[in-house]
Amino acid sequence: MNSPKVAVVMGSDSDLPVVGRALEILDKFGIGKEVRVISAHRTPGMAVEFAEGAEARGVDVIIAAAGKAAHLPGVLAALTTVPVIGIPVKSSTMDGLDSLLSIVQMPKGIPVATVAIDGSENAALLAVQILSLKYPELRQRLKDYRKQMADDVKQKDLEVRDKLT
Amino acid sequence: MNSPKVAVVMGSDSDLPVVGRALEILDKFGIGKEVRVISAHRTPGMAVEFAEGAEARGVDVIIAAAGKAAHLPGVLAALTTVPVIGIPVKSSTMDGLDSLLSIVQMPKGIPVATVAIDGSENAALLAVQILSLKYPELRQRLKDYRKQMADDVKQKDLEVRDKLT
Amino acid sequence: MNSPKVAVVMGSDSDLPVVGRALEILDKFGIGKEVRVISAHRTPGMAVEFAEGAEARGVDVIIAAAGKAAHLPGVLAALTTVPVIGIPVKSSTMDGLDSLLSIVQMPKGIPVATVAIDGSENAALLAVQILSLKYPELRQRLKDYRKQMADDVKQKDLEVRDKLT
Amino acid sequence: MNSPKVAVVMGSDSDLPVVGRALEILDKFGIGKEVRVISAHRTPGMAVEFAEGAEARGVDVIIAAAGKAAHLPGVLAALTTVPVIGIPVKSSTMDGLDSLLSIVQMPKGIPVATVAIDGSENAALLAVQILSLKYPELRQRLKDYRKQMADDVKQKDLEVRDKLT
Amino acid sequence: MNSPKVAVVMGSDSDLPVVGRALEILDKFGIGKEVRVISAHRTPGMAVEFAEGAEARGVDVIIAAAGKAAHLPGVLAALTTVPVIGIPVKSSTMDGLDSLLSIVQMPKGIPVATVAIDGSENAALLAVQILSLKYPELRQRLKDYRKQMADDVKQKDLEVRDKLT
Amino acid sequence: MNSPKVAVVMGSDSDLPVVGRALEILDKFGIGKEVRVISAHRTPGMAVEFAEGAEARGVDVIIAAAGKAAHLPGVLAALTTVPVIGIPVKSSTMDGLDSLLSIVQMPKGIPVATVAIDGSENAALLAVQILSLKYPELRQRLKDYRKQMADDVKQKDLEVRDKLT
Amino acid sequence: MNSPKVAVVMGSDSDLPVVGRALEILDKFGIGKEVRVISAHRTPGMAVEFAEGAEARGVDVIIAAAGKAAHLPGVLAALTTVPVIGIPVKSSTMDGLDSLLSIVQMPKGIPVATVAIDGSENAALLAVQILSLKYPELRQRLKDYRKQMADDVKQKDLEVRDKLT
């Protein structure tokens, strides 16, 4: 339990293209990870087992992605005090609004840290920010990552200025 | 188990004013009932115990009311094959849309029979309609109830015609 | 009338691709079925005739699918005490919100058991859950079906863990 | 049948405060009227009888007001070729959006002329505009009414200019 | 002015594919028509001239289609007492909700008879229903048209029953 | 025409409580003003006359407030090249969304500078920012105003820190 | 600083296709321009530097385009008294509603002049209208541009009348 560990759970393997972008970022920061497909509705027992054991398995943060009436993040959050980050996945109707409200509007007592619809990069980055409380070496890597993002914008800025002014 | 039985569950006792209107209708039809306060998030273990034991306790139909990210109906539905009717409760923000979408947009595999926002009368009536498959004597009572509703409208119609034409 | 029977009605034959997924599930459970195209607006007389005769024809549950200002489920529900399950069909505008609200927001007195937008699998499964009150042998088949769903998720879970951890 | 006649129907007598403002305008224009309380769901037979007989009773235009899953205007429109004007009534949830979409989003074939949420004055004025095709004397009264409205605005304009400039 | 005449106006020629379906129906009913492209915003003078002259040109009903902040139907309605039917056109954002609200939510005094988003067939049929007050021969044609629609549904019903039961 | 002048127009005198907050700010900056009640729908001729003459009367900026299907700002903008700022006024239904979309979603060619729902203070401040292009002395007053706003926040910050830390 | 100058800023170079249509219009009116890629979130320092220096660099108006939680226009507006025009960019979810509300609903004190979702042509035209306060020669060019737009509509009107009447 001396190295950071994030569990990434999706409600269906069809969420993998969205979730995959979170996994890449976790890898880039060298974060250990569990990746799981668990349905709050079709495999409720697995959800209980997974969440109740998370702390003992050394999981520091849980990222959960789900669509439609997206109960997975809230269901997991109810079963552990490990922080849960929720990714609302856009499905074929309602443009993601159903997923977003089902995740973010958690009643008093059990929070889910919600990011944007399909916002898996930010879910991973938020996990790293949270982990940096316990693993301070991550904070510098976050600053480097931000610097890289800023440099990318600056590069684009130069290209656009060259092309258009 | 030879008489009809409906379990009515609310996510918080603050939902009682809404749920109360369902209880009155169940009483009017002489339906046996369990009334419970169970939070999917604050008492997940109670939710599991309640739902997994429902069939054995002779529960024919479950009515579950909840607000905001209203997971209770879906969480119960995942744990039993007893039909679950969901009542989205309007809370202080989003005018009930969050509750509605969190209940009705259940992913493939685990349905919740959803009624209108704050629609507890209809939840009870739907329960009675479902019960009438097993307890045919209820069907006549439903027809009488509908006749009474129609008569009430007709009475109002006469009053309005008298007053306004 | 000794075997289960579900009537599946769609407002237009263009709803068939959505409704077809409900029919497959009913077949899988061995449920007898009537399949109809009836428009609440273009063939109101057919709707009356169909709904008023449903009980006598031995229909246990009605599933009705419609889009836009989707009145069909409510119109049928007003004419019979057989439980009506409504499927809001997404049409070319409003992403299904119009269909959903037109079906779920039924006024006091006449309920429609509403499932997700385009949620025809769940409409069929809800019908089977309701039927199992009268035909108890269906309950075991429902449990087997749920076990199969859970096994599918577990299989996907294993595949994802293999591939990504 | 030589004098104009509008039928004004509401789904519930609780809609009377909204509908009353339409009645006043019809009276101001000297239009004959039928006023009815008919529920598409609780008294479907009355709705059929009312709508199918409307033409024979000399009804030129129907105004129908309803809330929530507001099927009344569409149900009436399906049963007569007399033009139907729909008033979406705001109810206790969803701020009238459910009523609006349930009325305006009518599928191809059966139109309802929809006005604003709670827009009963405009429903009455639209009825008069439609009637003026058959009863040309109404057109001048409409022009006088518009002139009066314009004069009222001009009066307010003068008052505001006096007070604030 | 002894034959029925409908003016069909669109805010941009890009609305022609939507509006075209209204024109076909008007032709089928033998209604005389004016077809115009007039922008409430880019050609406000044309809008004034068109609307103020409509009655004198023998226009019985105006159909106006527009998208986004769709002011055209309301602007025309303010300038004539000829009934105006509004078609909200879906544009590239907001799924038609902007057009719908901009047309249907007209303030007190100036109504627009609004149909569904992209609902041009219904706009034309509503025009014919309105025209039938003045031109009674249209009423029979409307009844025939409805019978044809019903027959089409019945034919589809038979095909679906053959194929699926 | 050597001093700044803003015309403030409201669609109805019931908008005065909202608009009043804009007038106070214009007074604070010493901006000359015209205040008018003009309805795009009930007094379309006044709207044309007002907007076409605005430039000649020395109006630099127009602020127009309206609710529901709020056409006034767009109608004025179509008739003058003077910049028009639109204030969507919240009315009794739809929570201001109808007004907002009717104003902000202007089609290509005729812009309206839209501020927040009921955002009249910002409408006035935006007017002053625009005026400062022509009347540079206003820029310093804007900076002073901003400093005052910042000082107010800092004062509140001190109070809250005192009370709560 | 004797010639008009508009700064056009986008939150990401992926907004260039939208923003490009604004640049073309500015070029057509001969307006000098700065074009920049600046992210309020990834390059906050650049945003501060850009906005605080805008007035000194002779920028008369800023146009800022951004999507999702679109803070860029508001962040820039907080740092300068130069008028800021905001373009909400539609992104992959929520159909632009998130961008629109994040830009238009600015709290009291700091306005952003918001145009339609993806409405970059109107952003440019609004900028020119604002510039015409300081550079009166632009007003005639605006009138010519409007005349050209009107002529285009009239041409389309003639074509449609030829083809369809």
Added chain:
Amino acid sequence: MNSPKVAVVMGSDSDLPVVGRALEILDKFGIGKEVRVISAHRTPGMAVEFAEGAEARGVDVIIAAAGKAAHLPGVLAALTTVPVIGIPVKSSTMDGLDSLLSIVQMPKGIPVATVAIDGSENAALLAVQILSLKYPELRQRLKDYRKQMADDVKQKDLEVRDKLT
């Protein structure tokens, strides 16, 4: 810096009633706190100074509450790698949807951990869950708190069962 510290920032002192419920919970858990009023728009410099110095001041987590176009949480998040929790505050229009989308829909790179509209209790509890990574003694307190919440529900459940069964 050896004790947990949360900074709680609100965009306006009018947010204090909402934010106050978060402060109570932080106090209950014995968390050190900074409480500030900082406006992203009216005091942008204070926002920069506050956020850039947060890490050095020993702040572990930031909670930021704001309404309408609620930029504050995102603006702070852009300036520090300390995790930022956003509370969307419901304001007088749009029922909190504007605040929610302005906070949760953050673009790629800078996450904000969003909780429910007006969900300040959950913001505080999420902060404690995050802090427990670094201060493990908090985890037990969280478990006790959850047990207390569960006991409260169980007590209500008993009361309701007594009263209603």
